[in-house]
Amino acid sequence: MWIELAHFATIIALLLALLQIATPIIGVGIQRPVWIRVARQSSYVVTLLLTLASAGLVVSFLNHDFSVKYVAEHASRSLPTFYLVTALWGGHEGSLLFWAWLLSLFTTIAVWRHWSTHASSIPWILSVLGTVISGFLILVLFLSSPFERLTNPPFDGRDLNPLLQDPGMVFHPPFLYIGYVGFAIPFAFAIAALINGRITDEWILATRRWTLFSWAMLTTGIIFGAYWAYYELGWGGYWAWDPVENASFMPWLVATAFFHSVMVQERRRMFKIWNLFLIITTFALSLLGTFLVRSGVLSSVHAFASDPGRGVYILIFMAIILLFSFGLLVLRADRLRTEVQLESLFSLEAAFLFNNLFFIIAGLTVLLGTLYPLAVETLSSAKVTVGAPYYNKVFVPIMLGVLILMGLGPLLTWRGINGSRLRSSLVKPLGISVLGMAGCYLLGVGQPYAILMVGLSLFAIAAHLTDLGRGITRRMTNAKEGILTATVTLLTRNKRRYGGFVVHFGILMMAAGFVGSGLFQEEKNLIMAPGDFTAIDHWRLTFEKIVTVKGSNWEAQEAIIRVEGPRGLTMTLHPQKRDYQNQQMPTTEAAIFSGFFEDLYVVLGDAVTDNTWAFRIYRNPLVSWIWGGSGVMALGVFFSLLQGRRREVSRQ
Amino acid sequence: MQANRRLFLILTLLVVFGSLGSLIWTSFTGSLVYFHTPTEILATGASKAGQKVRIGGMVQAGSLVKEAGTQKIRFIISDGANQLPVRYDGMTPDLFREGQGVVAEGPWQPGQDFMAATILAKHSEDYIPVEMSAEGIARSKESMLRSLQ
Numbered sequence: 001m002w003i004e005l006a007h008f009a010t011i012i013a014l015l016l017a018l019l020q021i022a023t024p025i026i027g028v029g030i031q032r033p034v035w036i037r038v039a040r041q042s043s044y045v046v047t048l049l050l051t052l053a054s055a056g057l058v059v060s061f062l063n064h065d066f067s068v069k070y071v072a073e074h075a076s077r078s079l080p081t082f083y084l085v086t087a088l089w090g091g092h093e094g095s096l097l098f099w100a101w102l103l104s105l106f107t108t109i110a111v112w113r114h115w116s117t118h119a120s121s122i123p124w125i126l127s128v129l130g131t132v133i134s135g136f137l138i139l140v141l142f143l144s145s146p147f148e149r150l151t152n153p154p155f156d157g158r159d160l161n162p163l164l165q166d167p168g169m170v171f172h173p174p175f176l177y178i179g180y181v182g183f184a185i186p187f188a189f190a191i192a193a194l195i196n197g198r199i200t201d202e203w204i205l206a207t208r209r210w211t212l213f214s215w216a217m218l219t220t221g222i223i224f225g226a227y228w229a230y231y232e233l234g235w236g237g238y239w240a241w242d243p244v245e246n247a248s249f250m251p252w253l254v255a256t257a258f259f260h261s262v263m264v265q266e267r268r269r270m271f272k273i274w275n276l277f278l279i280i281t282t283f284a285l286s287l288l289g290t291f292l293v294r295s296g297v298l299s300s301v302h303a304f305a306s307d308p309g310r311g312v313y314i315l316i317f318m319a320i321i322l323l324f325s326f327g328l329l330v331l332r333a334d335r336l337r338t339e340v341q342l343e344s345l346f347s348l349e350a351a352f353l354f355n356n357l358f359f360i361i362a363g364l365t366v367l368l369g370t371l372y373p374l375a376v377e378t379l380s381s382a383k384v385t386v387g388a389p390y391y392n393k394v395f396v397p398i399m400l401g402v403l404i405l406m407g408l409g410p411l412l413t414w415r416g417i418n419g420s421r422l423r424s425s426l427v428k429p430l431g432i433s434v435l436g437m438a439g440c441y442l443l444g445v446g447q448p449y450a451i452l453m454v455g456l457s458l459f460a461i462a463a464h465l466t467d468l469g470r471g472i473t474r475r476m477t478n479a480k481e482g483i484l485t486a487t488v489t490l491l492t493r494n495k496r497r498y499g500g501f502v503v504h505f506g507i508l509m510m511a512a513g514f515v516g517s518g519l520f521q522e523e524k525n526l527i528m529a530p531g532d533f534t535a536i537d538h539w540r541l542t543f544e545k546i547v548t549v550k551g552s553n554w555e556a557q558e559a560i561i562r563v564e565g566p567r568g569l570t571m572t573l574h575p576q577k578r579d580y581q582n583q584q585m586p587t588t589e590a591a592i593f594s595g596f597f598e599d600l601y602v603v604l605g606d607a608v609t610d611n612t613w614a615f616r617i618y619r620n621p622l623v624s625w626i627w628g629g630s631g632v633m634a635l636g637v638f639f640s641l642l643q644g645r646r647r648e649v650s651r652q
Numbered sequence: 653m654q655a656n657r658r659l660f661l662i663l664t665l666l667v668v669f670g671s672l673g674s675l676i677w678t679s680f681t682g683s684l685v686y687f688h689t690p691t692e693i694l695a696t697g698a699s700k701a702g703q704k705v706r707i708g709g710m711v712q713a714g715s716l717v718k719e720a721g722t723q724k725i726r727f728i729i730s731d732g733a734n735q736l737p738v739r740y741d742g743m744t745p746d747l748f749r750e751g752q753g754v755v756a757e758g759p760w761q762p763g764q765d766f767m768a769a770t771i772l773a774k775h776s777e778d779y780i781p782v783e784m785s786a787e788g789i790a791r792s793k794e795s796m797l798r799s800l801q
Contacts, residue, residue: 390682525723612721
């Protein structure tokens with residue numbers, strides 16, 4: 001019953017979403033606001049209906065209704081309740097419904113919040129978002145339905161892929177989708193501004209928080225994915241430049257460029273076309289990401305081509321959105337010309353320009369590596385993969401460039417800074433940076449990249465702190481405040497700016513993690529019998545025994561490993577090899593000790609003889625800095641989001 | 653002065669992004685790894701000596717030999733028509749077994765056993781590496797249908 005209800009709700013939702021596209025256009029055409037209000041009400045009802053539809057699917061999971069194909073394929077009787085709920089986004093069909101539901105929810109919030117403040121944009125926003133929602137609902141209803149029934153329902157389902165039965169994977173897709181879907185709102189505002197032809201900064205100011213929020217969600221989603229790969233896949237790493245990962249990374253890169261470049265438009269009225277281009281591209285890449293992962297094209301171009309319905313539809317849908325948006329941008333380009341010229345290479349504008357180019361090139365690099373194999377396979381039937389070394393080689397210099405800019409940012413001013421002032425403010429950060437690099441070298445760090453990274457990070461930190469210090473002393477002299485009051489007032493009056501600083505610190509922590517684990521990972525492959533011990537760096541591991549453990553839907557071989565670390569630290573690690581009953585699929589559960597400076601990562605392999613087992617042990621320096629850094633970043637974004645629309649206190 | 657500044661800016665842009673562009677190009681062409689079936693590599697392999705390649709197919713039933721007391725294995729990748737002997741030393745992925753799809757990556761040396769540096773097997777239901785295409789999908793569909801009956 002529930003699934004039919006869900007199906008029916010989705011059909012009605014599609015009809016109302018179509019109404020939501022048409023009525024605002026008519027309303028604006030004949031100057032009758034009541035038509036626009038109709039669109040508003042239908043967008044609210046669409047949200048209600050899609051909530052009902054998603055709930056219907058979840059209830060079918062909870063009822064173990066295996067006559068529903070989607071439920072039979074993604075759940076089983078022994079699946080824990082938590083995963084029964086989250087199986088909603090465990091496969092293609094449910095994910096798409098979930099996507100549409102999120103978008104309807106965001107549409108409702110956006111319309112409700114901006115109804116009176118952005119009256120002239122609202123009709124177009126309703127129309128644009130209605131189009132995207134209908135696009136997804138058509139896909140859900142006609143090409144990729146989670147509501148299908150099986151004529152011969154099985155007694156038990158096929159179960160959720162064991163690799164997905166992990167908290168990291170449970171939260172990875174929804175955060176990613178919230179990020180993707182969130183960019184639809186600034187995108188709709190941008191299109192509305194283009195259609196209205198009154199392209200001021202209004203759309204940027206209105207959507208600042210939407211962009212930041214979506215960016216933070218996307219970041220969190222990507223990090224959850226990396227975390228999952230690290231804890232669940234058992235190969236000792238967290239990022240493999242896999243097309244699925246790249247799909248989410250591309251919109252992230254362009255969105256990052258976008259909210260840096262937006263500041264230039266706010267302050268200097270420059271980059272207007274560029275910003276519109278960036279937000280359209282960000283949303284297009286979000287759609288591309290969904291398409292790449294959810295169409296099956298990555299698994300095989302041929303399998304995809306033999307069942308083309310879904311993929312061709314998504315391609316056409318994307319083509320329409322892209323042609324329309326970029327076409328509109330080209331049409332309006334003449335109204336967007338700016339008279340402001342870049343005045344100096346040593347100005348914030350120029351720094352942001354370089355920042356943008358770096359991020360765009362990073363995005364193009366990923367795009368090339370992700371799409372080239374698909375193109376080759378389509379055109380010539382040869383199959384090719386682009387190896388991780390490509391990305392690593394290109395991303396290291398880009399990361400260094402971005403770090404230099406991050407350090408220069410707080411030192412530069414709008415319109416340019418004169419040479420002597422720049423030199424004097426460079427002294428301290430550069431000095432600290434050089435001292436740090438020398439220290440590293442003396443401590444025996446031989447990797448030039450690592451030394452350079454330390455230097456640039458210190459430079460960036462020192463530059464940010466110098467700026468903060470300057471702000472505080474200025475308040476102390478001008479407003480005659482104590483140091484504490486001065487600091488607090490400064491921070492709370494410029495939440496956006498200093499939130500950005502915190503985000504930068506988070507990024508630096510993550511960069512340290514990438515470099516540490518990327519350059520200094522130690523790996524050891526060996527075979528041990530109970531009683532054997534081994535050492536990796538200053539860790540001593542003793543393999544005690546193998547035991548059998550059982551979970552609700554799996555059984556595992558578990559190695560008991562006693563570990564003695566530095567400073568008298570002792571613990572026991574339990575790496576497992578699991579077998580899930582309903583899927584003929586063993587999985588590896590790595591045992592991981594996460595310390596502040598390094599992780600110890602132990603993987604249990606197959607039995608080599610009756611009494612010996614294979615092990616793989618990694619020492620991964622600074623991995624927890626990646627997770628910690630992402631937390632710091634989230635805090636920074638949160639702090640930044642607290643700032644309302646009020647103009648910031650001027651910098652100088 | 654203004655003209656000079658513009659020139660300076662453009663030159664800087666050219667230098668920075670020109671070098672990045674050439675870096676992208678060289679590392680891109682250097683990182684491409686082509687995928688072949690045993691039939692393809694045996695037919696055209698002479699020209700690929702020393703190149704890193706990926707060989708994909710099924711682990712032929714009955715071909716997997718483990719060297720006692722070590723992690724060294726030998727097996728045969730088969731695409732139905734042709735077979736290629738492979739050697740590997742290390743931990744195999746969870747889904748590596750006889751009769752299953754597999755991809756082995758390593759340097760191609762014509763006339764010798766293929767020394768795999770890396771072995772890949774299917775990594776999740778929703779996403780399978782490019783190479784695991786037709787056969788792998790047919791197989792997973794089959795096993796899915798079996799489990800549904």
